[in-house]
Amino acid sequence: MSDFRLKVFQSVAKNLSFTKASQELFVSQPAITKHIQELESTYQARLFDRQGSKISLTEAGKLLLEHCGRILEDYKRLEYEMHLLHNEYTGELRLGASTTIAQYVLPPLLASFIKKFPQVNLSLMNGNSREIEAALQEHRIDLGLVEGVFRLPNLKYSHFLDDELVAVVHTKSKLSLPEEITSKDMLSIPLVLRERGSGTLDLIERGLSQCGIKLSSLQVLMYLGSTESIKLFLENANCMGIVSIRSISRELASGIFRVVEVKDMPMLRDFSFVQQQGQEGGLAQVFMQFAMHNGSKL
8 A cells, every 4th residue: 555656765765776776676677767756756856866876865865764664664554453453364374483582582472463363374483593594595484583693685684672692600600700791701711602503693703703702712612502401501510601681581580590791792683574575465564563563562
């Protein structure tokens, strides 16, 4: 229902390229140009300055972009809520989620979704972020949820939730650590970390790199395939782990673990939906909208 010209404008403005917008939206470049010209005619203002092969937003373009996101989001919300009135969704939706999201974020959301849409056949694949992206590219799933900092250019990522990684030790550990340490202190601390391909390790490695430290310089006792494995390992070994704050809320509340702040290495990230470029709509879009509406409860 939404004005497709606004989607075209948003894509051109984001990429600052008519060619990239054409590729992203699977529309010919002359059609992209035509849509922009129609918008400029409607508002009687140039939206882009053109200097050779480069373009930039005019003041009118910046103003339209400011409103464009809200308008398109309102259209999506209207479409979602109108469909809710009829609860007309049926079919199969194959989800894939990285381990942290699958274990600690999705379960209550999936339960609510199934209750709301009982005619949808929902399945969930669990793996690390790289495995979920591969499954999406191989069409084994319809929609993914991943963590981490790396992005593949042929996939579309949409922010879902904020997350933070924290360093933790068991409260009964013989490892004597203060409440605050620096990244350099980590060189002498035995560690247990997530495996290669996980978004968690991606972020840790990036944070270390920004502090001038290589992952290979750390004393890593084990790389494990899940946060639950790390938690159990910490209960039986004198070492430190780095996990999502969402995964240890109960253990922190009950005093099993404590957080050790790495004060010069913040580890903030987002959980993101990931789709094939150009594949919007359908049950994947319904689930994304449902999750966005209910994300504040997670």
